[in-house]
Amino acid sequence: MKIYTWVHEDKTKSKEQWKDHFSFLKEGGFDTVFLGGNIEFIKEIAPIAKEIGLEIQAWFWTLNVNNDELVQKEHPEWFNVSRLGQSSLTDPPYVDYYKWLCPSRPEVTEYITENILKILEIDSISGIHLDYVRHPDQYLPEGLLKNYDLEDIYYPEFDFCYCETCREKFLKETGIDIKSESHIEHDDDWFEFRLRSVIDLVNHISEKVREKNKKITAAVFPTPDMASIMVRQDWARWNIDGAFPMLYNKFYNEDTIWIGDSLEECIEDTNGEISISAGLYLPEMKLSDFADALKYSINSGVAGISLFPSDKITKEHLEVRKTINN
Numbered sequence: 001m002k003i004y005t006w007v008h009e010d011k012t013k014s015k016e017q018w019k020d021h022f023s024f025l026k027e028g029g030f031d032t033v034f035l036g037g038n039i040e041f042i043k044e045i046a047p048i049a050k051e052i053g054l055e056i057q058a059w060f061w062t063l064n065v066n067n068d069e070l071v072q073k074e075h076p077e078w079f080n081v082s083r084l085g086q087s088s089l090t091d092p093p094y095v096d097y098y099k100w101l102c103p104s105r106p107e108v109t110e111y112i113t114e115n116i117l118k119i120l121e122i123d124s125i126s127g128i129h130l131d132y133v134r135h136p137d138q139y140l141p142e143g144l145l146k147n148y149d150l151e152d153i154y155y156p157e158f159d160f161c162y163c164e165t166c167r168e169k170f171l172k173e174t175g176i177d178i179k180s181e182s183h184i185e186h187d188d189d190w191f192e193f194r195l196r197s198v199i200d201l202v203n204h205i206s207e208k209v210r211e212k213n214k215k216i217t218a219a220v221f222p223t224p225d226m227a228s229i230m231v232r233q234d235w236a237r238w239n240i241d242g243a244f245p246m247l248y249n250k251f252y253n254e255d256t257i258w259i260g261d262s263l264e265e266c267i268e269d270t271n272g273e274i275s276i277s278a279g280l281y282l283p284e285m286k287l288s289d290f291a292d293a294l295k296y297s298i299n300s301g302v303a304g305i306s307l308f309p310s311d312k313i314t315k316e317h318l319e320v321r322k323t324i325n326n
């Protein structure tokens with residue numbers, strides 16, 4: 001079983017400290033790191049991890065684009081629009097950084113693909129790890145609702161994308177104008193249209209990434225069914241090498257056994273076409289729960305586990321993992 005972790009950019013760390021961190025991971029049995037951060041950071045730090053014997057995939061925020069001021073200034077029309085007609089650029093849902101591009105626009109697909117291909121030119125990177133490749137959360141996990149003072153119901157301000165491109169495309173395909181329908185939000189064709197907008201984007205990226213002989217993986221919401229309903233992310237239909245469902249059980253008010261059950265569902269839904277690894281959330285997780293989460297993951301038959309985030313991994317975690325894996 002392969003062991004992965006998500007590594008955040010940290011400007012306070014020196015090259016020597018990165019070397020220590022990667023050595024700690026390598027000695028702890030890790031195989032691959034998902035290295036996040038801007039391209040300059042990845043260029044500088046990825047070779048250090050590779051030297052130590054780790055595989056590195058670039059961790060890439062796909063449709064959530066909150067740090068490209070040029071795009072925000074020059075292409076405000078690329079950002080998605082809620083059922084209330086508000087752009088996520090000017091009225092981001094939930095939190096300020098929730099600025100999302102609309103995957104229905106060919107220019108957006110090109111922009112994202114070009115950015116990925118630039119990163120893949122870095123020699124020490126073996127692939128791209130997509131994150132935030134979805135629409136904003138139509139429904140939040142049950143355990144997070146209280147943070148926003150929300151109920152588990154439909155809110156039009158969290159329902160995307162009602163931009164002009166989506167409207168025109170859907171009208172052409174079905175003859176239905178989403179703007180003149182009073183209850184389009186629950187329509188099956190409209191649901192499928194939005195799943196497809198993300199599927200088409202990922203599969204386009206995948207084609208280009210594979211032409212470069214690089215891997216493509218993704219961090220996704222738990223189970224394709226849940227992901228489709230919550231964030232329009234039907235990842236079982238993506239052409240990717242590996243999926244890392246984020247089985248953050250506390251967010252869903254679930255016990256660790258839910259992790260194993262969800263993984264079994266993921267494996268069944270993808271028919272062996274996508275390698276499945278369990279994404280585990282370390283903050284606030286007791287060591288005994290970590291041990292259980294590992295056991296349930298291994299018993300489900302997954303190809304790997306990935307721990308989030310790498311700076312929360314302790315020697316104790318590594319000890320627990322050794323006893324279970326052996």
Ligand SMILES: [Zn+2]
Pocket residue numbers: 080081102103104161162163164165166167
């Ligand atoms: Zn749109």
